[in-house]
Amino acid sequence: MKKYSIKDIAELSGVSVATVSRVINDNGRFSEETRKRVLRVIEETGYKMNYSAKSLRMNKSFSIGILVPDISNYFFSDVVQKIEEILFDKGYSTIICNTARNQEKETAYLHMLEGKGVDGLIVISGAEAFEFDYSQIEKQIPYICIDREPKEKSRTIFISSNHYQGAFEATEQLIHSGCKQPIIAVHNRKSTSTKERLNGFKDALKKNNIAFNENSNLLNVDIRSSLFEADLISFLARNPAADGIFSLNDSIALEILLVLRKNIRSVPKYIKLIGFDDMPAGRYSSPTLSTVKQDTSKIALTAVESLLNLISFPSDTGKSIIIPVSLTLRESTQGN
Incomplete structure (x- = not known):
């Protein structure tokens, strides 16, 4: 040939x-x-x-590194897949690094990506206890952060869903559906998104003249723990007035739904439930799960366009872009 x-x-x-x-x-x-x-x-x-010749000629690798904390997480995997598709159409390859929310692993991947000469970085969320620290690498690589507060906002672009809006509207939906004592189920309180969702939940209670009390409105859960079911039932026993749950994400909401069904506590008759992320499983649960939908297509497109612009214009930083969310209402929040 x-x-x-x-x-x-x-x-x-x-x-x-x-x-x-x-x-x-x-x-x-x-x-x-x-x-x-x-x-x-x-x-x-x-x-x-001949990409090798092209890379040498243009001093570009036409590759982008993506740091993702948990590729099995629906939201993260959905965003990464869409980012990869957009970048591929624009002539870029991607190197996807699953950090497992481990700071040492993230640092190792950063040095590896630096060594491979990637043209840019996309940093998605990460370990809850630390901000992304760009100073760990020597080369000035353009980067953007998704759902992850950067340590130095002036050096990057921060892209996030409107977590506050989603939590506020989800909580109001519970209240408008008849809930008098909604609770929020969280698995950690350190990440940026968690803090924003907790603030949205609290403000929705305040707007509707419901006092927030950590003992009765805040449920800390660990769905990986063998004590998860016992802790949930114990919390509800201590707070019998609880009649609605806003869950930090759909994974927690679906686990809560299983426990409630097992303990003959009907949803939505006994307690209403709404999640966050719009996982496909929520459409097939019984009852189907109401949720907050993040616009992953817009997040992915905004991330790619922002990063490619930064590669061409490295000083165009210091921006925060907040993407609106929307409610997807299903059976788990229907009125009695």
Whole structure:
């Protein structure tokens, strides 16, 4: 099979080498007709760009590092998958690093990505107890943070769902559905998103003249613990007036739902339940789970556009972009 060069592609397309380069890099001016013609010739000839030569010529690796705390988490995996798809369409490869919320592992991955010469970093959430510390690496690599407060906001762009809005509206939904004593179920209180959701919950109670008390409105849970079921039933026994639960995420909400069903406490008749993240499993639970939906498509697109802009204009930092959320109401919050 003949090995085609970019010059061959230009001749077969009837355009200049510069135009072929602009089409390949999706950069510069060319008509839609020209784009389609060049791409058709590339497909017909099986032309493959010499990325090594291109990287050396442009001093770019066309690769992006993504630090994710838990790839098994639905929200994280959904965002990462969409980011990867967008970057691929733009000619970038991705190196996905699962840090397991471990600071030492994250630091090791940072040094590895630095060594590979990635053009940029996307840092998604992370260990609850520490902020992302960019000073751990020597090279000035553009980076953006998703759902993770950066240590130095002036050096990056922070992108997050509106966690406060989601919690506030979820709690108000419980109250409007008839709940007099809603509680919030949390698994930690250190992450940025948790703090915002707790604030939204408290403010919704305050707006509706319901006093917040840590003993009766705050349920600390660990769904991985063998004591989870006993702790939940014990909490509800101590707080018999509790009639609604806003869960920090859908995973916790679904585990709570299983325990309530096992202990013959009907949802939504006995207690109403709403989660956060809109996991697919919530559509198939019994009853189906009401939840707060994060706009992962917009988060992913905003992250990619922000990072690629930073790569071109490194000083365009110091921004915070908050993405609105929406309620998805199902059976678990229906009125009696």
